[in-house]
Amino acid sequence: MRAFPVDLPSGHRYWTVIDDDLHVVPVADQWLRFLRFGRSRAELTTKSHAGGAAFYFRWCLATGRDWTTAARDLGLFMVWLKYTPSRPVNGSTTVVFGPGTKPVRGERRVNVILTAVRGLLSYAVSVGEAPRSVLGQLYELGDSRDLPAEAQGEDSGLSLRLKARHRLQEPEADVDRATDEEMVGMLHGCHSARDRLIVLLDGRVGLRRGQITGLHRSDCHLLPDSRALGCDYEGAHVHVKRRDNANRAWSKSKKEWIQPLDFLVVQAFDQYFDERHEILGAGGSDFLLVNLFREPLGAPMPPDALNELFDRLSRRAKLSRRVTPHMGRRAFGSNVADAGGSPDEVQALLGQDSPESVRPYLIPDRARLREAVERVPSPRGLHRREGR
Known part of the structure; x- marks a missing residue:
């Protein structure tokens, strides 16, 4: 079997x-x-x-x-x-x-x-x-009493559910994010504009592997005004859609949403389009990311290619560990929160269905944790007693 x-x-x-x-x-x-x-x-x-x-x-x-x-x-x-x-x-x-x-x-x-x-x-x-x-x-x-409080819902009454009889207790998994230094190091290790765009779509836009490799050129609206394209959303953005793709790319999120892009990502798009046109001309598939340096040229990149790319970039940057695409996505969610983003903003930008699903992505930067400790005031009179 x-x-x-x-x-x-x-x-x-x-x-x-x-x-x-x-x-x-x-x-x-x-x-x-x-x-x-x-x-x-x-x-x-x-x-x-x-x-x-x-x-x-x-x-x-x-x-x-x-x-x-x-x-x-x-x-x-x-x-x-x-x-x-x-x-x-x-x-x-x-x-x-x-x-x-x-x-x-x-x-x-x-x-x-x-x-x-x-x-x-x-x-x-x-x-x-x-x-x-x-x-x-x-x-x-x-019943609902063995569920975490956030999973019990607003109704405080007791509810029944089917509970699996056979399940092993799993060890607590370490959740980690890529640091800003690691993402910058991998950007410097890129040998092409396409690879730089991939790293930015991961660590600065927060898309999953399947969402990055599932983007079509028609999903990318980079002009300040997209009404000529039939889109009323202002500013540069991409439309993240779930669809069956020839390269097996698949968006885990069921809903379609619009993801804003900042000027760094738009600049990376421009550089990549120039590189792609120089190699392929007007050819290649409608997929955004295609093979430029291996056969078949112009074919869409599969999701697994991003794992291979991040492995290579981790080695080129001489990082102390292997950084994965999902660690870059976590870095994006955490950076939005560190910059003052509210939980609902982080949820929308990550394309998550519920607030609870955002929690694994909120890993504060260590520097912010240090600053939080240093902001705590000392007890009144402590310095005076220590000076005696």
């Missing part, structure tokens, strides 16, 4: 599950198609869920269980996931584990797979492929 990409004649792609004989698993395929096209989920979401479902089917086959009723043994599945490698060890298909055995998957990875399994089985129940009793094996009734 494994996940497998499916390219449709329309140009859309989703991921499904196939068995060892290369036959599609019908219920998994129906569920994944429903996610991709019925729920408008990203291709990468179906890839992740297809991989999780493949693990579940593989475990059922290896242990002789019926996948429609094996949810009662998900605790054993979790142990199997934690210690069973994807490939045989030293040619053996037998896996022996016990005290002191090193896990092959962490808590976060196991939880991602369990999320996929719950989605698969819930869908199977809804279409009559699995008994309704499976839902009771996946979920229990929980």
